[in-house]
Amino acid sequence: MRKIYKKLLNKKLPAHSKDISIAIIILLLLLCIGSFIFYKYLASQIRSDVTTITPLTSDNNNQLTKQTVKTVSSATFRIPILMYHYVEYVQDKKDKIRQSLNITPYTFEQQIKTLQNAGFTFMTAKELGDAIDGTTQLPKKPILLTFDDGHWDFDKVVLPILKKYHIKATVYIITGFIGKSDFMTQNQLQDVVSSGLIDVGAHSIHHAMLKGKFFPVVAYEVYQSKAMLENTYHISVASFAYPDGVFDQQAINIVKGSGFTTAVSTIPGIEQSNKNRFFLYRLRPGYKTGETLLEYLRQNVFKAY
């Protein structure tokens, strides 16, 4: 072993390998400088007042509220935010994930028809943000429909049903997946925007989980997904959905700093307020029939009605 080591040490390096080493060092240096400039750029895009990472405690949450939001409502609203993914007749019976996240178009239509007949008012995430801010009043029996990921069926199946009943909803788009197999194309998304019924929210660029990640990675996924949608479709994007519902305080700060007014989580619940406006609670309606869903809401959400 010692002999081999000595041999290696005494071995003369060929002349050109010196040049290669220098080139590698220069490349690494350039990479470091490039990363630093990129980091600075992202940090400058995110408002400086919310970039400090602070643990989520009720104390500093209250402080944050006092510092940044002055006219905000202190009320807690009982508002169901329903979470959907696929609305279709799943062709591949072996696709268990798709089946577990799916609801058939028939059941979906029954659900919203029943809710509309029961007097619910469908509002968007942007409108909920305004209500939490105290700039608008909540409608009678408010409810939200949210759709994650931006699959092709949102334009082909969901939108025609929503148009039929003139119902508003919010769709969260993974911007890097636009036009990919299984997702809406740019034209389809334009169709959704033009309908005037849909609030388009961002759902990151690559559906990357945002918990415990390096600041520039989270900032890029959050800020750039908003910027891309706003620049391409000339809309304002006010709500964010955390991929897989996963987030931490840094992700919340970046979402807030990027100019979103609300964000949705997958935490089950119905109490929405300024305290959880960046991780609003949602409910999975699943395969419930219209009547079962209505009964569930009556029992669990609107006891006072």
Ligand SMILES: [Zn+2]
């Ligand atoms: Zn998702």
